[in-house]
Amino acid sequence: MSVFAVRSAPVFVGASILFAALAGGGCIGARIVYPVLATPEERLAFEAAGPADLQTDVLQVDSMRVGGPYRVVAGDLLSFELPPEVGVETSAAEQDTGATSVTIKCRVKETGTVLLPMVGEQHVLGKTTGEIEELLARALHAPERLLNLPNVVVTLAEYRTVSVAVTGAVNKPGLHELRSDHLSVMGALMAAGGIKSERGAKEIRVIGKDETGQTTSRSVSVHLGEIPLGDVALRGGETVVVEPPSDRAFSVIGLVKRSGVFPYPAPRRYNLMQALATAGGVDESAAPRYATIYRVKADGGVLGATFKIDGATLGDGSNVLIKDGDVIAVDHTQGSWLRMFISQVFGFRASVNLSPSTSPTL
Template identity: 30%
Template sequence: MIVPKLKTQILLTALLIAVPMTLLAQQGTMSLPARSGSQPAAASAEASDPSQSAPTNYILGPQDQITLYVADAEEMNDKPIRIDMRGDLSLPMAGRVHAAGLTIEQLESEIENRLKKYLTDPDVVVSVTEFRSQPVSVFGAVGKPGVHQLEGRKTLIEVLSLAGGLRDDAGNSIKITRSLEWGPIPLPDAKDDPTGRFSMASLSAKSVLNGSDPRDNIVIRPNDVISVPKADLVYVVGSVHKPGGFPLGQNGSLSTLQVLSLAEGLDKTAAPDKAKIMRQVAGQSNRTEIAVNLKKLMAGKDPDLPLRSDDILFVPNSAAKNAAGRGAEAAIQIITGLTIYGRL
């Protein structure tokens, strides 16, 4: 006969073992709640990837690639599907669906309507895994020139950011060419090209980046071509530490002292009072010479002269102070030619 106290202890022990085992068994057979607007773990991780996610108002087009998640239709899930050049998809049960021109939400609704013949209250989630239908070309003085995908609505500043931003040698103009299928470029100076197929416009990079006129930050359309020309150059040759060509930048101008600073200053053999600016004469092949006393300029006694595109600042050395003849001029031309063409 079991003592009552011992019997109680045995019963308690049995309960402590049985209850957790029952709960584990229930968890093992418990079905997950019905899906409502969510995706399985793999699809959710993919959709959360910024490089692959898209706003629900993204307009699909040919060559975009999507994946589907459809509750109770495993055969349709997580398989890459490419929109063909006609803008169509071929799907199990749903058949051929014209996807080009639809937003993601519209395509989800269209597929759901078609699946109602086979499924009760179908719930479809579309994820774009490759963007191929909205290319825009960005060339010139940008960090990552090439073809980029808009992946939805993008402004000019956003597209320039996609292309790595403007380089230090970028000029102050941004040129845009757009197919007239998308309408004219909404800028005051936009003009049609001679063929009547494209709209072209140019605007100030400084204005766009500074936000001085928000109207310049236009929405970019698929197949737009954006070019950012390099800045014009000025040149420094002679007795400086770093001779060469230097971009005028987005401001479009540099002063003599600024260029001298970019050239890392005068070397110890320089004759600063004999420097000169060699400037191209408009419509002619020759250059005019402008005397510059760098010694007085650096002391603040002379005005800091602005340099123009293709100006050459020549700083002779002390041994060449009196070399004003043709031999010196020829030497300047040789140095100038080597410097200019060495930078191209």
């Protein structure tokens, strides 16, 4: 098979006329692109793009509580600070010498109540500390002795703790004790040291039992590393299963010998030229000079960048790294189509080597 080089402008003009005539006659069925190389700024933005990592921010857990203000649950230990004028009698162990208030601690029963002197059983389950303060102030108010409502201060002395199992792609799988104010999927992930995989998780499943004792399973979708915090509250006793992501892969389409999806197992790192080699290399008769990589950004958008892959600028394709999920498209340009046309019609391979000043898109 002979190889000839088209170098002169007159020959290029003739080739362009041939291309235009064939295109006008409907003989060209392949998609023709006119590549524009990425600028340095565009390349930096492209290299920074990619799926977001899922990270558990320990400092933000308090702001991620499910359901807003904390509401008391059975098992919590409450501290009640009462003024002496309400007439509550306490032991010396419960009252400090010289104190201006009386402090009583009570644990919330499974029935949701606490037993307090003077007022007896009070239902506090599901209430905030502010709501409990108002409830007790009205219950302790004795108009014959107190002109105004007494000042009652309620604080959480001890949160109830429950066990939640976390398994799968986390750094510390196992059984973890969670405080009642951290009973959520995010709290469980924090206790387990966060998701292990650098790519986040494919899915999070919460397995537990309902009121009738039947096993239930809920799925928490993971979208680009963000866990929706709605409807992921836990009650204790559940198992949180963090499903690892699917195997990494990239796709190659267009003027290559084997188009398809190729596995890309960690920690392997390919550049553009190595990825094309995985696809068997480019079509020799077309000898394409450009490849475009399409990449999903963290916000879900798609970013594309075009790179040279011909021998004269091999470093361009060798310096760009492929990421999981990338799609590499080697499309026809005017030059690659002409080379393939000449090869198919005349039976030999043509090398169209034109300087960039003559034709930057061949």
